[in-house]
Amino acid sequence: MEQILSDLASKCSDILGANPGPEGRARVAELLSELLADSANIEALIPPTTGERDVLYRDPDLGFCILAHQYPGPKSSPPHDHGSSWAIYAQARGETEMTDFELLSPASEEVPGKVRATRTYRLRPGEAYVYEEGDLHAPTRTGPTSLLRIEGTDMSKVKRLRFEAV
């Protein structure tokens, strides 16, 4: 795992250092798709001991984080954005049904935002999607799944606001 992870981290750092915007993120998503095409990489990065949210790497310069997620059974999240960050979801095992939303009214600390679903699609193994700053989505997982995610910043330190679908 160490070599595969350090290679991935240094490639992400090179790509995002040269191009921190959507173009760089799209290239990182391609990189993740290529990586997850090889089951040996999946086994190395998301071994059976992986929990629901394991931070594998934090970049000391650019701040992005590489995370592994493994859900042993159904797992869904309500509509959310990633605060001021972007995120890339790369499916490794199983399938995620993702719904995207448009913002109808913004969220505040006191009042949840209002959102409306715009499309639903599946993330299959080897597929990676970029969610830019402010993009709203909700994943539904009906069986065991695992994925790699890259966040633009460490979201555990970011205050999250709530959204309700209407």
Ligand SMILES: [Fe+2]
């Ligand atoms: Fe998300």
